[in-house]
Amino acid sequence: MKQKKPGAQRPLKTKENLKHTKALAHSHVDIDVSHLLEDACGILRNAGLKRTPNRENLLRFLIENHGPFSKEEIQKALPKEDFDSVTLYRNLANFEEIGLVRRSEFGDGVSRYEFQSHPDNHHHHIVCTTCHKVDSLDSCSLPKLDDIVEKFGYSKVRHSLEFFGVCKDCSRKQK
Amino acid sequence: MKQKKPGAQRPLKTKENLKHTKALAHSHVDIDVSHLLEDACGILRNAGLKRTPNRENLLRFLIENHGPFSKEEIQKALPKEDFDSVTLYRNLANFEEIGLVRRSEFGDGVSRYEFQSHPDNHHHHIVCTTCHKVDSLDSCSLPKLDDIVEKFGYSKVRHSLEFFGVCKDCSRKQK
DNA sequence: ACATAAATGCAGTTGACTTGCATTTATTAA
DNA sequence: TTAATAAATGCAAGTCAACTGCATTTATGT
Known part of the structure; x- marks a missing residue:
């Protein structure tokens, strides 16, 4: 059950983008x-x-x-x-x-x-490919890219959508 | 981005046989x-x-x-x-x-x-979380999870959807 | 408070991916 | 065709997130 990640790109700058919404x-x-x-x-x-x-x-x-x-x-x-x-x-x-x-x-x-x-x-994210800031998107339905561009001011938008599940063969074996 | 008409040659490592005009x-x-x-x-x-x-x-x-x-x-x-x-x-x-x-x-x-x-x-994938087999899904629109389950025989389906782009700040700086 | 199974943390390991650098090679110009 | 040169290659070595083993500590039910 390895969950390693590829060091595909450069190390990412971890600056301070935490929301300090510490309350009253x-x-x-x-x-x-x-x-x-x-x-x-x-x-x-x-x-x-x-x-x-x-x-x-x-x-x-x-x-x-x-x-x-x-x-x-x-x-x-x-x-x-x-x-x-x-x-x-x-x-x-x-x-x-x-x-x-x-x-x-x-x-x-x-x-x-x-x-x-x-x-x-459950929701999704939009990630700035330059500064790595992450914004969250509301629902779970595929929004129109144009809407996202407009709403968040993003350009050069692409997306990645992957599904995960247990295939027929594997669920048969697991029984 | 077309370049030239393919001469349709074999891909050998020797460099001087590029003129083999096969055809049939x-x-x-x-x-x-x-x-x-x-x-x-x-x-x-x-x-x-x-x-x-x-x-x-x-x-x-x-x-x-x-x-x-x-x-x-x-x-x-x-x-x-x-x-x-x-x-x-x-x-x-x-x-x-x-x-x-x-x-x-x-x-x-x-x-x-x-x-x-x-x-x-552009398309998307469904990955078996057990055997890691990957199937491809056609279009770019968010299919209904149920359809996928049905069509491919997958169970325990979840998905991941991420957007990438250049945020307002970064595109401003880049100009 | 006690027994014990779970949690912790140090040290060391793994494995995907990168970098530096010397050598080779594809391409372009002479 | 050949010479020039910029890019591609490949070995060795490095990086770094993430993982494992194990001895020690701690939370929790009795």
Whole structure:
């Protein structure tokens, strides 16, 4: 179950594009964050995973900030006593497995992760091929490229659409 | 971007047999392949890239076979005197840059490449998450997941859709 | 508080992909 | 045809994200 990535392009500059929407003391946002965090921890528990400070900090960061983020970006944003790289990778993999986070790849050899409050909470991204900024697109339907260009001011737009599933042969064998 | 009429010659590594005007008993498929190859080489030339035996063999393989293929798969299929890995990577990168091939990633850490006879010849893939077999899907519009499941016998289908472009800031700077 | 299964983190490994550089080769001009 | 030269090649060595093994620590149910 290797999930390695190609170092296809150049290393990517990880600058600060985190949204610091840190909230006021008792806003809806805070309440939502707490709620989402508790939900997530419930899912952890159901999956037989422990609620560790590492995981809680990681989850909180992903819930409070709108990704997707690379491991590098996550590490910079977290308390440095947390997050040996190995632990971070392992937790992200765990979270992905139980559906708490979604992993994306943008062709630069780095995986990026974002919180997924619900499996149906599915959307897509547009990535600047120059500065690597990532914007999120709403729905799950294929928007017209022109609309995207217009709405976000992007030019030279291309897209990549891949489906993943279990083929007939494999699902037969698995039975 | 047409260049010249194809003389439809064999792709040998010896350089002085380019005048073999074969002509007969070949199927439409062969003719198409030759034609596509000549077109591709014209694009090479226009891009200032040389027509080497390596590149010609690589192009022919990609034209004759329906990818996408990993570097590993390509290497196995080609004459072993061709294709040191480095050269292969470099040529694939060159081809991608001038639009002759399209690179895809399916999350297993390996880039895959396929011939793209025309920039508009754009389609998508469905990948078995178990055996990694890849099927191609026709058009460029978002098919209904159910249809795919039905048509190809896939189950547990998910998809990934990413857009790439140059954002407002970057295109401003580039001017 | 205890037992224990899971989580952590260091060190070391993997593997896809790149880079540097000396050599070879396709192309263009003489 | 040949000479000039810019590009292509290929070996060795490097890079870097991501992974594994294992000894240690810790969360959790009893």
